[in-house]
Amino acid sequence: MTTYIARRLLLMIPTLLGITVMVFAISRIAPGDPVSLAMGPGGQLDAERAADVREARMRLYGLDKPVYIQYAIWLGRIARLDFGDSIKHHRPVIELIKERLPITLTLNLLAFVIVYAVSLPLGVLAAVQHKRFFDRASSVVLFMLWSLPVMWVGQMLIGYFCGPTFKQWFPPAGLSSNYADTLPFFPWLADRLWHLVLPVLCLTYTGFAYLTKQVRAGMLDSLRADYVRTARAKGLSNAVVIFRHAFRNSVIPVITIMATLLPAMLGGSVIIERIFSVPGMGLLAFEAVTTRDYNVVMAVATMGGVLNLVGLLLGDIAYAIVDPRISFESAV
């Protein structure tokens, strides 16, 4: 197992390099640069002065060197986890990420727990009721939920529940009210949760469909298996057959999904965070892209890539742990 993991980690290195090259290349091939974007046409400076300022800024950010040297410098820095400074915020990128990450994590952990809490029983029930009313009805509803565009749901929720036009039940933006800092802990928590209801709702509903489908399929497979028939033939009660025999074997795909969800949990959702003005990783990424904050863009993309790779690896390892029949030696 150790050799397997070591080999996988080694294989990750070229992939990782490839990711950084691609991210770097895209940010440099694109027309326009952050300095001209920040300076605009030069304002009130005369042309010569503007050119000087421009050059000084380019030198400050290291944009005057050839691209491959810029890449090498950048790579050397991220190896030491130094993502450089944000051009827009004039602060280290890592600080920004430290600020935003807990917010996205709270949001996604909540959504994650809710999705699993709803989908596991729903999927099991649908499989047990295979082809009967509950199964059909739940699959239709979940299929519709799956196709609902999230920006539509978000906009409708905000417009209907958070505005002066209809109901003003929920706050339209942000994570806490202005006065939240003055509140004691429990009212503060209530305020925070009140702000989280709608974004979490938007984050969960697509997950229901996906996960329930996986659970249902896994359960159906194991319910058809021979050992389940044996268990029934032994005269075990229905509940024992379903939960002790069938369910345990059908969680394998569910566990691997959990591992691959990791990057999404940390990366955040650009659309949802933007709709609800939640200052998490997704919004950070969005702002960085629109302002061409190269260091932030590259940090976010690299982090996303690394997390995806780690997620894949964790998924495979988890798969092998829960299913001892899978050998590490044959799989690369």
Added chain:
Amino acid sequence: MDRRAKGKSEWGVSYGEMVAREFVKSRLNVACLVFIVFLFAVAVFAPFLANDKPFVIHIEGKLHFPISKALQANDYCVFLAAVVGLIQLLLIRRNRRRIDPSLRGAVLWRQISVSSLVILAGVILIFIFVPRRLDATDYRAMIASGKATGAIFAPIPYGYARTDLKVREQPPSAEHWLGTDDVGSDVLCRLIHGSRISLSVGFVAVGISSVIGIFIGAILGYFGGKVDFVGMRAVEIMMAIPTFFLIITIVAFFPRSLLNIMVIIGITSWTGDARFIRAEFFKLRKQDFVQAAVSLGLPLRSILFRHMLPNGIAPVLVNATFGIAGAIFIEAALSFLGFGVAPPTPSWGQMLSLGVSTTGRFLWWLTFFPGLAIFFTVMAYNLVGEGLRDAIDPRLRKAA
């Protein structure tokens, strides 16, 4: 095989026909297909359904046809594509009667390549010869002032770029069935014209990603070994980069255009196809008919794409249908975030973002209807994908 089902056809039943028969057994599948065809019809005939230029008008006793002047080069391109597509469908029907199933694939491929060439040539010719025109005449004012009479308008007599601040932000009414937006454009009209963006993005983006995916997957699967090892690393890189973030990065960094969006969605979403085709080709490579093709000394192109591909294309077809739904969704999300096609060209995602105005008022009709359109379109494609998968999956066919 069910021999009665063969019906009138004197030939055997091809694989495609088997799948098609299985597919149409479900009424839901057929309904979704009809809906998609309807959407395409709306998109193709958009200028005739919603246009502020009348079909016919009498001006000072003379008959004018303003709508013919209002048609732009891209309208002609759409008509051309629709006509060629229809001819293609008719040819497929004809092939079913006249050509042996074993040859139909090859004939179909030839016809499709000829059609694509015709469309390509036609588009180039259209853009060379159709002038860019702008008919700024206000025919309604002419009618109101009595200068013109006997006008016949399209069912929705508004243009998608027409702004009219007198009627801005109006809820649905008899004049404006789905209301008007913040500059007084008719929402239904913009919805109809916006369908062109969504449908074409879905089609073209998935076309690009399928071609890339099939090509790479075929090479990796056929050669295996070192080629496969190196290639899979490249595929892994593409898979690891957060796709949506990559897309918004590229879209934000490069100039805004529909073509850019299509290409970017296409070149970032081929990994699924590549892996499916690779897995299929791994299995096929050892089979006798491939060995036979190799030993006959056929060129690689012929082995890969004429002999192997038709046997391994099923999962790609299913994936493509879901891919279209995904691409439509991504385009809507991009437009929603403000990275879509530049206004005044309407796009559903951009339209629905206008619903919550800056003052906090909720103009529900601006969000509700475009969102509904995206929802139905995405769901129809997803359902067709599901139906297609069930029709193709032989395991399920046996069980049913």
